[in-house]
Amino acid sequence: MVNRHTRILVVDDEPDMVTTLKDLLVGEGHQVDVAYGGDEALNILQNKEYEILLTDLSMPHVNGVDLLRQGKEHYPDLEVVIITGYGTIESAIEATRLGAFNYMIKPVEPQDILSNITRIKELLSLKKCNESDDIFHGMVGQSQAMQRVFRLIPKLAQLESPILIQGETGTGKELLARALHACSRRRNEPFIPLDCGALPESLLESELFGHKQGSFTGSLSDRMGLIEAADHGCLLLDEIGNASFHLQTMLLRVIEEKRVRKVGNNAYKNVDFCVIAAANMPLLSQVEAGVFREDLYYRLCGFVVELPSLRERQEDIPLLAGYFLRQFAECADRPVAKEIAPEAMDVLTSYAWPGNVRELRLLIERAAVLAEGPVIRRRDLVFLGPKADTGQGFMLEKSRNLADLPFYTVVEDVEKRYLSDLLEKVEGNISQASRLSGASRKTIREKGKRYGLLD
Numbered sequence: 001m002v003n004r005h006t007r008i009l010v011v012d013d014e015p016d017m018v019t020t021l022k023d024l025l026v027g028e029g030h031q032v033d034v035a036y037g038g039d040e041a042l043n044i045l046q047n048k049e050y051e052i053l054l055t056d057l058s059m060p061h062v063n064g065v066d067l068l069r070q071g072k073e074h075y076p077d078l079e080v081v082i083i084t085g086y087g088t089i090e091s092a093i094e095a096t097r098l099g100a101f102n103y104m105i106k107p108v109e110p111q112d113i114l115s116n117i118t119r120i121k122e123l124l125s126l127k128k129c130n131e132s133d134d135i136f137h138g139m140v141g142q143s144q145a146m147q148r149v150f151r152l153i154p155k156l157a158q159l160e161s162p163i164l165i166q167g168e169t170g171t172g173k174e175l176l177a178r179a180l181h182a183c184s185r186r187r188n189e190p191f192i193p194l195d196c197g198a199l200p201e202s203l204l205e206s207e208l209f210g211h212k213q214g215s216f217t218g219s220l221s222d223r224m225g226l227i228e229a230a231d232h233g234c235l236l237l238d239e240i241g242n243a244s245f246h247l248q249t250m251l252l253r254v255i256e257e258k259r260v261r262k263v264g265n266n267a268y269k270n271v272d273f274c275v276i277a278a279a280n281m282p283l284l285s286q287v288e289a290g291v292f293r294e295d296l297y298y299r300l301c302g303f304v305v306e307l308p309s310l311r312e313r314q315e316d317i318p319l320l321a322g323y324f325l326r327q328f329a330e331c332a333d334r335p336v337a338k339e340i341a342p343e344a345m346d347v348l349t350s351y352a353w354p355g356n357v358r359e360l361r362l363l364i365e366r367a368a369v370l371a372e373g374p375v376i377r378r379r380d381l382v383f384l385g386p387k388a389d390t391g392q393g394f395m396l397e398k399s400r401n402l403a404d405l406p407f408y409t410v411v412e413d414v415e416k417r418y419l420s421d422l423l424e425k426v427e428g429n430i431s432q433a434s435r436l437s438g439a440s441r442k443t444i445r446e447k448g449k450r451y452g453l454l455d
C-alpha cells in the first residue's frame, strides 16, 4: 500500500464538520485544503488538482452533486465521496451513477471516512500499475465502452443494491458479474450462478430453498438450496428474462425478505447475499410485454450496466482475437498458429458477430487448428466444419479467391455451411446447437429457416 500523502479537498457549509474532517485527515498525514461552501470549492478547484473530494451534499448555491459534476469535468480522475444527511438509496445510486466513488450518510464514523480514503488509494495505485493494460479481471477491451465498464466495476462493487447486466448473448455478462464479485468485499465468499430458465418448475422450491430429508419421495437427506449456498456471497440470476412467473414471485419474496425455509421445515433462516441479474434482452421491454413482473424489475435494477455488442466495439476485435489465440496456444498439446494475417483480421473486424465475444473465441480456436502454418489466413476463417471441403452445393470452394465475391455472399455462405454442419452434428437439436455454437436459439432457428435447413 502506498504511503504517499493524498491531496484531499474537504467541503461543507458547517464549519464544525470541516474542522472535524480536516483534523481527522491531517492526523493521517494527508494534505488537506478546505472550503466552506460549494462556490468556494469551485474556485479552489479552478487552480489546484486534488485526488479526492470529500463533500457535503446539501449546500446552498452549489451542492455536492454540482461539485461532483464540475469537478469530474475538469479532472476525470478525481474521486468524490459525498456525505449527506438525506440518505436514500435513490440519491446514493444517482451520485454513484454520476461517478461518485461512494456515498456516506450522517452521522459518519471517522473509521468509515478513513476506510473510504484507503479504498480510493488502493484503487488509485491499481489504476497506476494497470494504466497501459487493456485487461481487467479477465475482461479484455480497449474500446471506450469497455474502458468505461472497467472503470465502473470497482465502484459498482461497493454497492449493496442489485445490479442488472444487459447485453446480447456472448458479450461477457457472466465474466462481468464475476469481476464485480471479485472486486467486492464479498470476494472470498461464494458466487452462485442460477440459470433462471433452466430450473424445472417441479424442483424450483427445493432447488432454491433446499429440503429436509423425507419431505418428498426421493429426498433421502437434507439438502441446502442455492439461496442458502449464496449466504454472505453473491447470487447471479442468469438469464433472468427466462424466469417463469412462479420463479419471479419466489425471487421477489426472497430478495425482499432475505430469509429462506427448507421444503418440509418450519424454521426460517436469515440469509445475506447480494444480487446480480443478467439478461440478454432488455428486461424493461419484457415488463412492457407483460411477461416480467414490474415490481421485480424495479427491485433488480439498482444499477443497470449495458454491455455493448462486439460489432459496436470493433476496435476490441484484434485485441480479443490475439488474446484468445495466445490463450489457446498455451493450452494446446501441439503447435498451433500464433498469428493472424492482416487480411484475415480485416474479415474479423468487418463481420457482424451475432454470437459476440463467444463466437469470436470459438472461431479463433477453430482457425488456430485449421491453419497450415504459424499464421491464420482468411481461408482458415471460412472452412469451419470438418466436412467443409466437400462442397455440399455451397458457392465457396477452397481454391477460390474470396475477394472475388461480395462480402455478404461470403458471410452468408459461411453461415449456411456452418449451420448445416452444426445442425447435422446435433441432429437438429436447437438447444444443443446453441450451447455448442454460442449463438442464441433464436438466431439458429431464424437462420436455419432462412437457409432452408430447418422447417
Ligand SMILES: Nc1ncnc2c1ncn2[C@@H]1O[C@H](COP(=O)(O)OP(=O)(O)OP(=O)(O)O)[C@@H](O)[C@H]1O
Binding pocket: 138, 139, 140, 141, 167, 168, 169, 170, 171, 172, 173, 174, 175, 176, 278, 280, 320, 357, 358, 361
Ligand atoms: N471482454 C472479454 N474479454 C475476454 N473474454 C471475454 C470477454 N467477453 C466475453 N468473453 C468470453 O466470451 C465467452 C462468453 O462470455 P459470457 O459467458 O460471460 O457471456 P454472456 O454474456 O453471459 O453470454 P450468454 O448471454 O450467452 O450467457 C466466455 O468464454 C468469456 O470468457
Ligand SMILES: [Mg+2]
Binding pocket: 173, 174, 238, 278
Ligand atoms: Mg451468460
